[in-house]
Amino acid sequence: MHTRKRIELIIEKMAYKRAGRIFESVNVSGYTVIPALAGYGNGNKWQRDQDISGSRDMVMIVSICDAETAEKALEQMSSLLGEHVGVITISDVTVMRPERF
Numbered sequence: 001m002h003t004r005k006r007i008e009l010i011i012e013k014m015a016y017k018r019a020g021r022i023f024e025s026v027n028v029s030g031y032t033v034i035p036a037l038a039g040y041g042n043g044n045k046w047q048r049d050q051d052i053s054g055s056r057d058m059v060m061i062v063s064i065c066d067a068e069t070a071e072k073a074l075e076q077m078s079s080l081l082g083e084h085v086g087v088i089t090i091s092d093v094t095v096m097r098p099e100r101f
Helices: 013-025 067-083
Strands: 002-012 032-036 038-041 044-047 058-065 086-095
Touching: 002 013, 002 067, 013 032, 013 058, 013 067, 058 067, 058 086, 067 086
Parallel strands: none
Antiparallel strands: 002 058, 002 086, 032 058, 038 044
């Protein structure tokens, strides 16, 4: 078993392509974008599809990578989070096939 970093980014849907480009630019081997249905934070509730334009919809992006790559991604993600509503978490995970991450 091998330890890697799991990055979870919840961000406005309109920013997910930019987040993907950041992951790709630091050579993350992959990521998954998942629609977020609803949530609560900062004293506000939100729900997908309440806004006709979809501009307030959120997604979660999940990626697993080595610590060095995670650090590079986080450096660039800070500017993205300065421009969009979002939160990012990092955790240690154990993987069985380290060559994939």
